[in-house]
Amino acid sequence: MFRYTKLTGLREFLFWIAALVFLLPFYFLVTTSLKSDREVITSSTLAPPTAPDFGNFLKVLTATGNSNVVMGLVNSIIITAGSIVLLVLLGSLTGYVIARSTRRWSRVVYYLFLVAIVLPTQLGTVPLYIGARALGLTGSAWGMIILYTGMLLPLAIFLYAGFFRGLGTEYEEAATIDGASRTQIFFRIVLPLMSPATGTVAILAGLIVWNDFFTSLIFLGGSANQTLPVAMYYYIGSLVSAWNQIFAIVIVSMIPILAFYLFAQKRFIQGFAGGLKG
Amino acid sequence: MSTTFRAGEVAATETERVVLPRRGGRRRQAPAPRRKGLLKFGYWWWALPGILFVIGIHYVATSVGGFFAFTNWTGIGAFELIGLDNFTRIFQDPTKIGALWNTLFLAFGSVILSNILGLGIALGLNRGLKSRYILRTLFFMPVVLSPLATSYIWKFIFDFNGPLNLVLRGIGLDSMARAWIADPTWAIWTILVVLVWQNIGFSMVIYMAGLAAVPVEIEEAAAIDGANLWQRFWHVTLPSIRPAVAIATTLGLVNGLRVFDQIMALTGGGPAAATETLATQVYKQSFALGNFGYGAALALLLTLIILVFAVIQQRVTADRSEEN
Numbered sequence: 022m023f024r025y026t027k028l029t030g031l032r033e034f035l036f037w038i039a040a041l042v043f044l045l046p047f048y049f050l051v052t053t054s055l056k057s058d059r060e061v062i063t064s065s066t067l068a069p070p071t072a073p074d075f076g077n078f079l080k081v082l083t084a085t086g087n088s089n090v091v092m093g094l095v096n097s098i099i100i101t102a103g104s105i106v107l108l109v110l111l112g113s114l115t116g117y118v119i120a121r122s123t124r125r126w127s128r129v130v131y132y133l134f135l136v137a138i139v140l141p142t143q144l145g146t147v148p149l150y151i152g153a154r155a156l157g158l159t160g161s162a163w164g165m166i167i168l169y170t171g172m173l174l175p176l177a178i179f180l181y182a183g184f185f186r187g188l189g190t191e192y193e194e195a196a197t198i199d200g201a202s203r204t205q206i207f208f209r210i211v212l213p214l215m216s217p218a219t220g221t222v223a224i225l226a227g228l229i230v231w232n233d234f235f236t237s238l239i240f241l242g243g244s245a246n247q248t249l250p251v252a253m254y255y256y257i258g259s260l261v262s263a264w265n266q267i268f269a270i271v272i273v274s275m276i277p278i279l280a281f282y283l284f285a286q287k288r289f290i291q292g293f294a295g296g297l298k299g
Numbered sequence: 300m301s302t303t304f305r306a307g308e309v310a311a312t313e314t315e316r317v318v319l320p321r322r323g324g325r326r327r328q329a330p331a332p333r334r335k336g337l338l339k340f341g342y343w344w345w346a347l348p349g350i351l352f353v354i355g356i357h358y359v360a361t362s363v364g365g366f367f368a369f370t371n372w373t374g375i376g377a378f379e380l381i382g383l384d385n386f387t388r389i390f391q392d393p394t395k396i397g398a399l400w401n402t403l404f405l406a407f408g409s410v411i412l413s414n415i416l417g418l419g420i421a422l423g424l425n426r427g428l429k430s431r432y433i434l435r436t437l438f439f440m441p442v443v444l445s446p447l448a449t450s451y452i453w454k455f456i457f458d459f460n461g462p463l464n465l466v467l468r469g470i471g472l473d474s475m476a477r478a479w480i481a482d483p484t485w486a487i488w489t490i491l492v493v494l495v496w497q498n499i500g501f502s503m504v505i506y507m508a509g510l511a512a513v514p515v516e517i518e519e520a521a522a523i524d525g526a527n528l529w530q531r532f533w534h535v536t537l538p539s540i541r542p543a544v545a546i547a548t549t550l551g552l553v554n555g556l557r558v559f560d561q562i563m564a565l566t567g568g569g570p571a572a573a574t575e576t577l578a579t580q581v582y583k584q585s586f587a588l589g590n591f592g593y594g595a596a597l598a599l600l601l602t603l604i605i606l607v608f609a610v611i612q613q614r615v616t617a618d619r620s621e622e623n
Contacts, residue, residue, distance in 0.1 A: 036428065046452045046453065049455060050452050066461055066465055067465060114341075114345040114349065119346060121339070122343065133354075134353060136606075137358070139606065139609045140361060141556075141557050141605050144365060145363075146598070148363035149356065152360070171355065172356060175353055175357065178349055193340045206340060232444070234559070238582075253447065289443060293439075293504050293505070294507070
């Protein structure tokens with residue numbers, strides 16, 4: 022019934038056309054970023070550059086001050102990596118206890134996390150900002166790591182708890198008989214078994230943190246430790262229709278995540294499709 | 300029969316066999332035999348840092364923010380409780396009412412459009428296509444990118460001297476060409492386009508995973524019984540991917556209601572506040588203008604809307620799954 026017929030071939034062809042139209046914005050992105058300041062004004066926006074000019078990238082990467090893109094890149098990497106490590110550690114420990122506990126409080130706590138997933142951050146932002154300012158955490162990478170960990174922890178715990186529930190207790194029982202301590206069991210047996218869950222948490226949380234603009238704009242805006250989106254926002258704010266430069270910085274900001282995505286696209290898609298359960 | 304269709308069928312590989320939403324509720328009804336009493340593995344206090352973190356950053360902060368919604372605090376110095384004054388001010392201000400409508404319009408518009416299109420692509424790619432994994436990777440690509448960065452590309456496309464107007468003039472539709480982003484009527488539609496473009500891949504992936512779990516045999520049986528393509532979709536395929544529909548629409552709605560980045564990049568809320576949403580208003584009132592109390596009231600409104608819609612969504616989909 023589902024044979025590869027001429028009709029299927031046509032469908033495949035049409036989908037490729039659709040995909041190319043869908044990705045047309047990236048054509049403009051790349052071609053415009055390679056145009057010189059003169060060409061970007063004189064040439065048609067649809068035309069590719071006559072001679073690729075990498076000068077825009079040089080300008081973007083050497084910008085200083087509020088819109089220091091390289092600094093933003095480094096900060097984004099530190100903050101994302103730090104948040105992922107903390108989220109995996111705290112998320113797995115909490116998720117494990119919640120999944121293995123039979124007490125009523127663990128059920129209550131589980132629903133507490135569930136609600137926190139949909140709770141928008143906007144309402145808590147003002148008090149958090151005041152608290153962070155009092156503790157001197159605004160404008161620091163540490164403050165952001167703590168903040169993001171707290172914000173995404175419900176999601177991480179929820180994902181881990183789901184995966185732990187699906188894991189039988191046989192391994193743990195066997196290890197107990199062999200005389201392993203509870204700490205050893207968790208870190209040497211259970212957590213390694215949970216690497217698909219860890220991958221899902223790392224990818225989902227990593228993407229959210231890396232792309233986040235709202236929180237970092239508020240907590241890091243105007244400081245020296247800006248993340249990439251905030252640096253990009255300020256940089257572009259100082260340019261008026263210099264699209265070649267704007268697109269150079271947009272490309273710089275996309276390359277890390279895009280490279281990572283194309284390298285591990287199956288894991289990304291699995292993480293989204295399998296991870297986000299009701 | 301079976302041999303012929305096997306020959307042409309592309310075998311579902313590991314990636315497609317993502318196990319979709321075993322719904323939490325059903326699993327909890329039949330738990331593995333558990334002994335009452337103490338935890339056998341791990342220590343209860345392992346959960347303590349996580350619980351404290353979540354209570355502190357989510358619940359305490361949100362409650363304090365909710366309290367400020369009833370004050371006139373400016374962020375510095377003293378404040379007083381002013382009851383519901385902030386809320387009456389919100390509902391007397393046309394800009395805030397506009398922002399509320401824009402929020403709902405963008406959230407529902409993007410959810411409906413990106414889910415229809417995402418489902419369409421998922422159905423098209425589901426069976427038979429040889430290059431469906433490459434196509435899936437391409438359609439999903441915008442999802443992983445920063446909304447801020449992709450919005451700048453679209454700002455260029457919608458620019459008065461940008462590619463869209465160039466094409467419109469090229470095909471003789473000069474009257475259609477306009478400054479899309481600076482146009483009070485059209486600006487909100489440009490934002491909707493960007494939202495839909497970026498969310499299609501997400502719903503597509505959820506639906507592809509859902510569809511992969513639907514056995515071919517059921518569809519075949521329906522086909523043999525004489526059901527046409529539409530009947531097969533409406534009566535067989537759609538009911539079996541209801542959990543996927545629930546997830547894709549709920550998450551899309553919750554995220555759509557918070558839309559912020561795209562607006563900051565594309566219009567900044569303009570022209571003349573035509574594209575303000577609750578999230579951009581919260582930001583502007585609290586942080587740009589220093590009206591912490593008023594901003595908190597707007598944020599509380601946004602929070603309540605999101606919670607209400609999340610609960611309604613859950614109710615609706617829960618009822619339907621029992622119907623089955």
